[in-house]
Amino acid sequence: MDRPPLSLSHTALSYRNLTHHQLSLSPRSIVAAIEAATRPSGLPSGLPSPSAEDWSLRTPPRDYKKAVEKARRKIRALISVKQCAPLMLRLALYTSYICLYAQRVWITRNYKGLQDKIKLVPLDFGNRPAWYKEKVYHENKVPSLEHNNEVKGESLDLIKYIKSNFEGPSLLPEDPAKREFVDELFAYTDKFGSGLLAAVKGDGDAGTPFEYLETALRKFNDGPFFLGREFSQADVAYAPFVERFQPLLLEVNNYDITVGRPNLKAWIEALDTVKAYKQTKWDPEELVSSSKKRFQVIL
């Protein structure tokens, strides 16, 4: 039976840490998780995702407790009658839709088809709730992923973690030369980001980071992505940066990053054919206005 691995000890079925649990799991999501684990594959879930209100409940109402009790009985019955494997319910990606680092992990989760398994818990970035720092991720940053009773952060690590710990299409080919190249590209991301930030603030030249991408995109030239035909972790790492800085540089510096860079232009166009990425994209105008505030760009 292809059930996910499971631990009952750390689910919403325990009241020991109820505040935290109720923030991350609504009764409805528990039932949805049970259904997902027992539903024959291919059938859609009849239940919607938990609403924003579900996440923000702080006091357990009586019907919440009742629903949890019911879910508990249902899980016990399913485990004994159907002999299904225990079900891991604590699987959440804490995110902020505007955050480019979180977007990397969101794309990875979509690409691997884990939408039903890894639930998004969106946080208001400017107003993160106290429980997030206290109970979930002490670094108080997004993204973070809660899985198997542990919370992990750092977007590039999370891309690798999801790749290694979940099913779904791989974002990393076996070819050692390609793997080495992905490592190289990962290692450059910080320098790339700081170079772009300096450029929008007028302290640097945006050409250098984008020349790096243009050259990198030439290495495997049987397709538009960094590794050629296949979309990979390397594309995931850079796409959210370029999505933000392309319109920002155009508006703030009047600088078109695609001029004289045909590979970069083709890459940006190709990204739009990747559904897992497209689902995470923002309206460019909104991105420019929020990035200007965030990066404190003064025109």
Ligand SMILES: N[C@@H](CCC(=O)N[C@@H](CS)C(=O)NCC(=O)O)C(=O)O
């Ligand atoms: N290196 C981290 C960076 C994460 C990060 O800086 N996230 C921002 C939001 S885009 C954040 O949570 N900042 C909160 C803070 O620094 O207090 C990663 O790659 O995940």
